[in-house]
Amino acid sequence: MLLNLSDVFTSEGKVRQESVSLEMTSFESRLGSFSITCKQPVEFTFTNIGVQKARVEGSTEIKLSAVCDRCMEETTVILDLQFDRVVTSPEVEAEDEEADDMTYMEGYQLNVETxxxxxxxxxxxxxxxxxxxxxxxxxxxxxxLNVRDCGCDTFVPDPRMAAIKDIFCRDKEV
Ligand SMILES: [Zn+2]
Ligand SMILES: [Zn+2]
Known part of the structure; x- marks a missing residue:
């Protein structure tokens, strides 16, 4: 969804609130693809903070399905997102130090998905x-091991001792 911020960029003191439902159904990154199992609307507050400049604040909660790095079981990643960014309109030519990387701006419009x-x-x-x-x-x-303890001997022996054990085992096989 594209939100046109022209009014916020041009009216001094302007505050605008928007509740936006996300279209994305999964999150793709180099770490993999994670399907979104639950999402709350994104609550945005846009505030004019100068000529052609706006603050983008907001929050939302997103739940995604993922796999535990330790036990490999399916689990849920809960992201409680809070953000506070500064964007400028395309009329601001010079790089504004306060402004964030704005790859999500398309002219006067904020691409909510990006x-x-x-x-x-x-x-x-x-x-x-x-x-x-x-x-x-x-x-x-x-x-x-969250389910039950297997009772395996996970004691890692001294490598020299392991070598001796190897010899012992080979002897036994003969
Ligand atoms: Zn786990
Ligand atoms: Zn085991």
Missing amino acids: FMYHEILENWPVKILCKDDCKGVCLKCGQN
Whole structure:
């Protein structure tokens, strides 16, 4: 959706609020494709903060389906997005230091989908975990350790001891 901000750019002190439903159904990045399972309308507040300049504030909540980095089980990424950006109209020629990277501006219009894509990208978690204390999977048998303890001996022996054990095992096979 494109929101024309001409009125906000040109009227001093102008404040405009918009509630916009997102069209996107998934988030695609180099990390993969994540389908959006739940989304709230984006609550925007546009404020004129100078000649041809506007502040874009807002918030929304988006839930996406993802896989836990530790146990590989399906989980939900909940993004509670809060943003505060400054945009300028195309009439502002010089690079405005206060203005953010405006790849989401198309002339006087704000491309809501592109704007929100950037917000999701910036707020994407470094690590996706189904829960903070996810125990992951057993490196030996692959058992999801959140479900049950497999009882595998995950003790990593001293490499010198392992070598001795190898010799012992080979002897036994003969
Ligand atoms: Zn997990
Ligand atoms: Zn195991």
